[in-house]
Amino acid sequence: MHWFASFTTFLQIFVNGIFLGCMYGVAAIGLSLIFGCMQIIFLAQGAVMILAAYCVFWMVTFTPLSPFWAFIFIIPVFLGFGFALYTGLFQRVAKTGKNPSLLLAFGLMVLLEHVMAFVFSADYRTVTTKYASTALGLAGVSFSVNRVIVALVACAATALVFLFLKKTILGKAVRAVSEDMGAAALLGMRPEWVSAVTFSIGISLAGVAGVATCIIFPFDPYFGFIFSLKALIAVAFGGLGSVGGVLLGGVILGVLESMTSYTISGGWADAVAYAAFLLVLIFRPEGLLGRRLGEKA
Amino acid sequence: MGNPLLEVEHVDAFYGVAQALWDVSFSVEERKITALLGANGAGKSTLLKAISGVVQPTKGRIVYAGSPLVDCRPEMAASSGISHVPEGRRLFSGLTVLENLELGAYLPSVRPMTKESLARVFGLFPVLKTRMRQLAGTLSGGEQQMLAIGRALMARPTLLLLDEPSLGLAPIVVKLLFDIIKKLNRDGVTILLVEQNVRKTLEIADYAFVLKTGVMRMEGQPAQLLGDPEFRQAFLGRIG
Numbered sequence: 001m002h003w004f005a006s007f008t009t010f011l012q013i014f015v016n017g018i019f020l021g022c023m024y025g026v027a028a029i030g031l032s033l034i035f036g037c038m039q040i041i042f043l044a045q046g047a048v049m050i051l052a053a054y055c056v057f058w059m060v061t062f063t064p065l066s067p068f069w070a071f072i073f074i075i076p077v078f079l080g081f082g083f084a085l086y087t088g089l090f091q092r093v094a095k096t097g098k099n100p101s102l103l104l105a106f107g108l109m110v111l112l113e114h115v116m117a118f119v120f121s122a123d124y125r126t127v128t129t130k131y132a133s134t135a136l137g138l139a140g141v142s143f144s145v146n147r148v149i150v151a152l153v154a155c156a157a158t159a160l161v162f163l164f165l166k167k168t169i170l171g172k173a174v175r176a177v178s179e180d181m182g183a184a185a186l187l188g189m190r191p192e193w194v195s196a197v198t199f200s201i202g203i204s205l206a207g208v209a210g211v212a213t214c215i216i217f218p219f220d221p222y223f224g225f226i227f228s229l230k231a232l233i234a235v236a237f238g239g240l241g242s243v244g245g246v247l248l249g250g251v252i253l254g255v256l257e258s259m260t261s262y263t264i265s266g267g268w269a270d271a272v273a274y275a276a277f278l279l280v281l282i283f284r285p286e287g288l289l290g291r292r293l294g295e296k297a
Numbered sequence: 298m299g300n301p302l303l304e305v306e307h308v309d310a311f312y313g314v315a316q317a318l319w320d321v322s323f324s325v326e327e328r329k330i331t332a333l334l335g336a337n338g339a340g341k342s343t344l345l346k347a348i349s350g351v352v353q354p355t356k357g358r359i360v361y362a363g364s365p366l367v368d369c370r371p372e373m374a375a376s377s378g379i380s381h382v383p384e385g386r387r388l389f390s391g392l393t394v395l396e397n398l399e400l401g402a403y404l405p406s407v408r409p410m411t412k413e414s415l416a417r418v419f420g421l422f423p424v425l426k427t428r429m430r431q432l433a434g435t436l437s438g439g440e441q442q443m444l445a446i447g448r449a450l451m452a453r454p455t456l457l458l459l460d461e462p463s464l465g466l467a468p469i470v471v472k473l474l475f476d477i478i479k480k481l482n483r484d485g486v487t488i489l490l491v492e493q494n495v496r497k498t499l500e501i502a503d504y505a506f507v508l509k510t511g512v513m514r515m516e517g518q519p520a521q522l523l524g525d526p527e528f529r530q531a532f533l534g535r536i537g
Contacts, residue, residue, distance in 0.1 A: 159501035169399065169400070169403065169408070172392065172399060172400055173400060173403060174395050174398075175389065175391065175392055176389045176392060176400050179389045179390065179391055179392070180387055180389060182351065182371075182383075182387065183383065183388075183389070184389075184400075185371035185372055185375075186349060186351070186352075186371050186374075186375060186376035186380075186381050186383060186387075187375060187400055187401055187403050187404075187448070187451065187452065188371075188372050188376050188403050188404040189400070189403055190372050197316070222444065
């Protein structure tokens with residue numbers, strides 16, 4: 001174990017952690033939205049991310065477009081994909097309780113992973129952008145342009161979801177259905193429709209996180225599972241119910257991992273992350289930033 | 298007798314696996330306050346749930362405004378003008394008072410009137426206006442009940458189903474709520490009121506039905522019921 005060579009090094013590691021954390025955060029917001037409407041941990045979130053990563057890979061391979069364009073098309077495509085998944089699969093199963101939904105999510109994860117391995121092969125793929133080796137310097141800290149763009153997109157996606165939930169009647173209905181589906185139905189909301197919308201947004205956020213991932217990391221069909229787990233930890237850090245909190249939870253996780261990788265070793269990053277996850281669950285199950293039950297606003 | 302807005306005909310219904318209603322028939326007159334009385338577990342809440350589509354009757358039918366509610370789901374009941382203020386209020390406690398009210402006007406048919414409806418609700422319950430930005434979960438019990446009723450009114454109901462609005466509230470708040478229920482009724486809302494507070498309820502009701510262990514046992518105008526020894530024995534004790 002060694003300490004930081006200088007304050008600049010510390011800052012650099014910190015900034016790297018923030019960038020990493022933004023990706024976790026976006027995947028985690030999707031996870032927490034889906035948890036809100038279906039009360040299940042959507043294990044296939046990571047596999048959906050990797051599916052989006054392959055979409056980008058093939059787009060870059062067959063068209064002259066920059067991978068960043070994928071952020072624009074992936075949102076509507078994955079909204080539609082999410083809507084189809086919900087109405088085709090989950091809506092029927094959700095009626096029978098949440099355990100079947102959880103199993104279905106698990107099955108979907110395995111199916112997606114293996115289909116991707118079969119169709120796209122299990123080779124590592126990389127997506128390169130023309131900024132791959134470009135970095136901006138500020139106060140001795142270098143900012144990779146790729147990561148800066150990814151972080152900005154993550155923040156923009158978070159802001160959009162936040163505004164949707166707070167300002168639109170449908171967004172408010174999403175929050176209402178997450179709290180009390182029965183009471184929402186009595187006011188004329190169709191829980192299936194609201195759940196379908198929520199699920200679709202969750203899936204499209206997984207898509208955004210997938211595009212971000214493939215721009216920064218090489219990936220294979222099985223790379224997503226670890227992201228499902230990381231997103232889950234981010235949700236636990238941030239606490240359910242607050243979009244900004246969940247993004248911040250992701251950032252905390254990213255910084256924690258990045259600091260651990262530097263001061264101890266990369267192999268310890270996951271161990272420390274999971275240990276922190278357990279500690280949070282034991283001592284502050286409502287999340288580091290979540291409100292305690294019954295606490296006044 | 299005037300026009301029945303709601304007619305329940307020979308309804309059987311279950312609460313979970315247990316049968317809660319046996320061959321229940323009754324009707325609610327348009328623009329009247331109809332009370333549904335009975336002890337805990339008599340099936341009053343199940344009956345309201347059957348009307349608002351939360352529970353499906355296994356037998357019999359429910360006719361609302363002249364047409365039967367067939368395979369009715371809560372969303373459908375809501376869009377046909379039935380607002381159900383459920384037992385325990387069921388507010389969205391993590392949403393603000395204003396958001397709860399806005400969601401009361403979620404139906405496309407009433408959404409364009411949200412502003413006017415809000416003004417009306419704030420007129421009835423001025424305290425809600427001062428608490429507008431607060432989370433619903435932070436309100437007092439009485440304020441929560443006002444919000445629950447206010448939220449139901451945002452849908453501009455023809456028929457308002459109230460499930461024990463006075464439960465757990467201080468007498469002064471109960472009086473205020475009952476005054477408001479009377480006022481709503483004068484403004485043209487038909488009310489079906491489920492209550493355990495028999496005295497207060499009979500003061501404002503036009504007609505009352507008594508449910509006992511899932512069977513409709515008695516009915517009549519408040520004066521008739523109050524003069525019935527069996528009713529007095531069951532609900533008002535010896536002194537009453």
